[in-house]
Amino acid sequence: SAPAEHFDAVIAAEQRIEPRDWMPDAYRATLVRQIAQHAHSEIIGMQPEGNWLSRAPSLRRKAILLAKAQDEAGHGLYLYAAAETLGVDRAELTEKLISGRQKYSSIFNYPTLTFADVGVIGWLVDGAAICNQVPLCRCSYGPYARAMVRVCKEESFHQRQGYELLMTLMRGTEAQRRMVQDAVDRWWWPSLMMFGPPDGDSPNTAQSMAWRIKRHTNDELRQRFVDMTVPQAEHLGVTLPDPALRWNEQRDSWDFGEPDWSELQQVIKGQGPCNAQRIDRRRAAHEDGAWVREAATAYADKSKGQSSE
Amino acid sequence: SAPAEHFDAVIAAEQRIEPRDWMPDAYRATLVRQIAQHAHSEIIGMQPEGNWLSRAPSLRRKAILLAKAQDEAGHGLYLYAAAETLGVDRAELTEKLISGRQKYSSIFNYPTLTFADVGVIGWLVDGAAICNQVPLCRCSYGPYARAMVRVCKEESFHQRQGYELLMTLMRGTEAQRRMVQDAVDRWWWPSLMMFGPPDGDSPNTAQSMAWRIKRHTNDELRQRFVDMTVPQAEHLGVTLPDPALRWNEQRDSWDFGEPDWSELQQVIKGQGPCNAQRIDRRRAAHEDGAWVREAATAYADKSKGQSSE
Amino acid sequence: GADLSLYCQLLGDDALILSQRLIEWCTRAPELEEEVALANLGLDLLGQARLLLTRAGQADGTGRTEDDFAYWRAEHEFHNVRLVEAENGDFGYSIARLLVFATARRALYLRLADTRAELDAVLTSVAVRGAKELAYHQEYAAAWTVRLGDGTPYSAQRMQAGLDAVWPLLDELFTAHEVELRLGVDPAELRAGVLEELAAVIAEATLVVPGAAPMARVGGRAGREGVHTEALGPLLAELQCVAREHPGATW
């Protein structure tokens, strides 16, 4: 059919599909799922760092962290808006999040236990997110690609701030250095797992790549992240908790060990240290705010009624 | 009438009226009001000190404070039980407390701002309470008098613990001594106001004394408290914030200044620093616990049903 | 001088403590747009607090930094009004407090921004910028006051309850501390204008201006004199705990 040919041609030409264009149902469903999960991750991702907002040990760090939380809420807004161009609405996606029918990135189901975690999340978690997201700036779906351009710009700013915090702590007291190393020990493996299962266990990758949603396999991105991060760790003076980590001359890359996929499976299944807590918080905010949203709607309706009189 | 004569005779003979005895309606109403207010004061009085339970700076002090809070809940229980012998029930009194129709001692509408406040409450507030309450051990209404015997014994234990805490702090650091003096500055005048308005403004005193509920006027008790406390303050090494305080050879008593009755009036009218907070907390506990009490009742009814089958 | 320093602490502490309360809304707001807005308000106030506390440490010659003031003072050394330290309550209470604070503080900043009566050039510049920020805070709070007041019956009740609960704390904003009198910036002069602005918003929200009397002071003292409510201690314990666990550390 003509619309299907147009779709294929746009994809092949590396151009953008726009909301009014025809698209295969499966393409739409894949995008809705992925963009929603991404939006949910921004919103849930406010919690682990938000945990340190009230306790940030300097006013400057408090301001930086608060600005970051604000950015993340903003990213959530762009991404929900991008998902809405595909014919779903934000309220529906929120319902799916708080009822556990849609996922968010499992990394946020780990606890933040010291202020150094804030830095390590900026460095490793935002770093891994950027590896995942930069290719999405060229994603075949226009609104998503454009949202990602904005998101990536801010994320890399956050990443630099996280690294800068860690540099400061590593130049600080013995206790501060210990905090950083401990945070790295806890976050390293979960960060590697952010790229998803090994390629052999990732059946949807091929289709997503054919649709130019995804550009690289999970293992390619993971390797890119490791190669980028190892020298940064050395510069920082921390040890990555992987005895198998060594430079491979032939591959011109770092070899690294296997993450504990069974722990990831537990977390994905809902048994992570913070799954219940994260969803509970989001649900409580949603439920506690219901009367406020209802009031806003009622007021808007009244105002509309008056202005049309 | 015969019962009225019996009542008068018992009062005159300094004996006890018991629940089944006839008593004038006004006597009953006065006692219900006074015992309920007393019970409410025990329960609300848990809050100012309870505020420091989680932060007590040594485990020993934490244990002492927790035991005291437990005692106060216990006093509330005895006193509500004494009120119930007069034909009211605890649930009804609780409703009156949280709807503001019955009062509690205004002293608990002041905030506790440092750990020294815990000691000063023990010393001054419990001290003033004891001055008020010791004569109540000889009150004409039996159940109230007996409850007071038990309460007074524990209160004087609390008072000694409070004083001992203050002695420790006064032997401590400069900051600790400053905390004690600051707490004394804040609690001295409210403690004096615990004895109620000056005798000239206390129209019910005469009737209560005739009924042998009350044994001394407000001003008599206030003087007794001042005379008892001034030497304790000297021993402690704190200054009582009253420039008019001086020994009166002729009266063989301490002269002292006039409390700020207008501030007390504000607090009594509900505008104290903590009135809203104290009642809100009690109301929240009551409302949050409603489902628990309902469940206990439902279970008790079922069990009764089963055992009578 | 010492007076200017103390005055900067009065204003800086108000901003710091209210910013800390706004931060608590983060991940708890009724809508994502409110997450963004409340964080933004918190950032503005935090920014004002940093400038004011930094100025306080310069003005008295002690060289104390913003962090010295925020993390290393005891509760009785904080000079904020009791209004800003109260717990957040529900969204209605938080909006009511924000409305009252932003209206009063903007009026004050506008007065301090008047260079004809300049106290201090740094303070003037904080006030000029702060007045612009607070205009947005005031608008935001007013818009929500109206939406909630004229929304559903339930929201009207909660918004009214929020205003009623906040009202007793209003008085302290207009009760001069001695340093304000010495510097010739008596906030009592702002009272009538602020109350008028508040009354207009409350009327538009179809609500009633509360009649509640001011909250009593403690032997004549209140927040400005370091006598706070029981809400401040736990707030400071949280604010200060990490910094105090690592004395002398740099972050």
Place this chain on the structure above:
Amino acid sequence: GADLSLYCQLLGDDALILSQRLIEWCTRAPELEEEVALANLGLDLLGQARLLLTRAGQADGTGRTEDDFAYWRAEHEFHNVRLVEAENGDFGYSIARLLVFATARRALYLRLADTRAELDAVLTSVAVRGAKELAYHQEYAAAWTVRLGDGTPYSAQRMQAGLDAVWPLLDELFTAHEVELRLGVDPAELRAGVLEELAAVIAEATLVVPGAAPMARVGGRAGREGVHTEALGPLLAELQCVAREHPGATW
């Protein structure tokens, strides 16, 4: 030795942190009788914590006091299981946690109280007394579990939700820390008996034994290894704030 000290810290930290959570119920309980009872439970656990932490400081020769352990350790130096640090939730959750903890800890104390296999005379005496106290805790929690489970439909739902939420934290009570293995007191041996006791109470409460899987560890570590949840930091900040504001002071 160091092992005995660490073991006393494991048990002492559990008691200390749960006691701190019980204290939060004070002035918030559903009934005055519960105010008295929960304070009583908190006092018992606090008493156990004090004896155990005091013993810990003797056993390793450092002479650290109970207060040194409670007030001057950092979060990662606390060894309590994650179960005891979780926020109180509603009365149903608190009762569920209490039931689980009291049942498991009493079983452990009964074993430690067996003088034929005595590790340490002080520990034995704490265990003997503690087992008696915990028998009351267990009875109290069981009675409420049954009342709520077999009370109203709403209370049944909340009690079940409490059990469901607590269940993933059960596993850690039976997962041996290396020091427990070295001392020959593997808590895994208690698992079957404790689960049986719990199942009997839950059956009487007409509720269902939850099937929830254990909460994941973090790179293999959890509470015993100093890797806690986000609930512990704020609890410790509150617990420690006054003591830390006055280093070296005596109370």
